[in-house]
Amino acid sequence: xxxxxxxxxxxxxxxxxxxxxxxxxxxxxxxxxxxxxxxxxxxxxxxxxxxxxxxxxxxxxxxxxxxxxxxxxxxxxxxxxxxxxxxxxxxxxxxxxxxxxxxxxxxxxxxxxxxxxxxxxxxxxxxxxxxxxxxxxxxxxxxxxxxxxxxxxxxxxxxxxxxxxxxxxxxxxxxxxxxxxxxxxxxxxxxxxxxxxxxxxxxxxxxxxxxxxxxxxxxxxxxxxxxxxxxxxxxxxxxxxxxxxxxxxxxxxxxxxxxxxxxxxxxxxxxxxxxxxxxxxxxxxxxxxxxxxxxxxxxxxxxxxxxxxxxxxxxxxxxxxxxxxxxxxx
Numbered sequence: 001x002x003x004x005x006x007x008x009x010x011x012x013x014x015x016x017x018x019x020x021x022x023x024x025x026x027x028x029x030x031x032x033x034x035x036x037x038x039x040x041x042x043x044x045x046x047x048x049x050x051x052x053x054x055x056x057x058x059x060x061x062x063x064x065x066x067x068x069x070x071x072x073x074x075x076x077x078x079x080x081x082x083x084x085x086x087x088x089x090x091x092x093x094x095x096x097x098x099x100x101x102x103x104x105x106x107x108x109x110x111x112x113x114x115x116x117x118x119x120x121x122x123x124x125x126x127x128x129x130x131x132x133x134x135x136x137x138x139x140x141x142x143x144x145x146x147x148x149x150x151x152x153x154x155x156x157x158x159x160x161x162x163x164x165x166x167x168x169x170x171x172x173x174x175x176x177x178x179x180x181x182x183x184x185x186x187x188x189x190x191x192x193x194x195x196x197x198x199x200x201x202x203x204x205x206x207x208x209x210x211x212x213x214x215x216x217x218x219x220x221x222x223x224x225x226x227x228x229x230x231x232x233x234x235x236x237x238x239x240x241x242x243x244x245x246x247x248x249x250x251x252x253x254x255x256x257x258x259x260x261x262x263x264x265x266x267x268x269x270x271x272x273x274x275x276x277x278x279x280x281x282x283x284x285x286x287x288x289x290x291x292x293x294x295x296x297x298x299x300x301x302x303x304x305x306x307x308x309x310x311x312x313x314x315x316x317x318x319x320x321x322x323x324x325x326x327x328x329x330x
Contacts, residue, residue: 005062012052018074019045023075046076096317104318106174106240109247113239116194117232120201128209128294135210138202142212149210150314175231175279175286179238183245183272197239207223226299227285229306234278240269274314281306 022038022045050319053069128135135144178200185192211220248264289302301304 002061004059005065008059008061008067015048016043016052016069019049023072023079026079027039034259042076043080045161046073046080049076049112055088066319076218100314100318101272102267103314105236106244106267108273109243109249110237110240113193113197114236115245116197117201118240118279119237121196121205124202124205125209128206129213132210132213133207134211136323138206139210144173144207145206147161148211148214149214151216175283176276179235179275179279180233182239185283186242186245187249189250190243193239193242193246194244195237200235222296222299223290225296226302227282229303230278230282230285230311233310234275234282237271237278238275241268241275244271246266278310 010026019042022034022042024034025038049069050073053066053073056066056069124134124138128138178196182193182196182200185194185196208217208220244264245268248268285302285306289299
């Protein structure tokens with residue numbers, strides 16, 4: 001007469017073998033080798049195996065049965081709830097094709113974000129250069145005095161490694177915070193993003209104008225030149241992601257809002273990736289190069305190199321790929 005364990009195995013054996021077959025296929029040939037029906041069955045078979053394992057333990061079945069179920073449930077959990085391995089070709093495709101292509105596709109919204117930032121920036125800069133008493137209307141007196149004191153003597157020679165690390169951490173946090181709020185404001189139908197872009201433009205323009213009016217403009221320029229291209233570019237692109245989010249919310253009806261957001265999520269995510277990449281690089285330059293007493297020509301070189309990379313990466317490269325793809329169509 002068959003034991004309880006034997007009857008249990010006989011009843012469930014077919015679905016366990018089906019799950020094991022899928023697991024072996026993933027291990028040997030990757031996720032892409034699965035057929036559509038196997039992908040659909042995978043999660044269901046995993047849940048059934050989990051239930052069988054719990055039942056086997058409750059019924060105190062044979063240790064061999066419990067060990068077998070433990071094994072296939074553990075493997076299935078690993079494959080089901082972990083990201084598939086990232087291939088070098090996927091990374092290359094993302095950075096050489098997808099990301100620059102998304103920037104080109106969103107050039108209109110990026111230009112709009114740039115207007116919302118640079119127009120207030122230029123306005124407050126001109127006002128504060130011509131009349132420094134205007135600056136306290138936009139930035140607190142205490143903060144202006146701190147900034148003026150910081151740039152009165154120019155770069156600090158011989159900054160230690162600990163200071164550079166601390167500065168890098170601060171700049172990463174500060175830049176990411178500004179970019180995050182510029183993007184997150186998009187949930188208010190883009191109005192929050194517009195506010196943060198305009199506010200930061202007015203603030204930075206006032207600070208620059210005030211410092212120049214105080215006669216420390218050359219010291220400030222020496223400090224900001226190297227990292228400014230990437231930092232301001234990252235801020236604008238983060239703002240563009242926020243505007244894109246806001247536009248999607250406005251455009252979608254209340255019945256199809258979830259579907260509309262789902263369609264746009266990759267576009268918005270890729271914009272954030274581009275902003276994060278630029279802001280992180282800017283923070284590294286701002287913490288390690290900008291405050292050092294290097295020849296100014298070296299800092300200009302870093303800024304020009306950053307600008308050339310951005311123009312090539314986000315302008316010329318996607319255009320070249322687009323023309324190449326168009327030329328391949330018969």
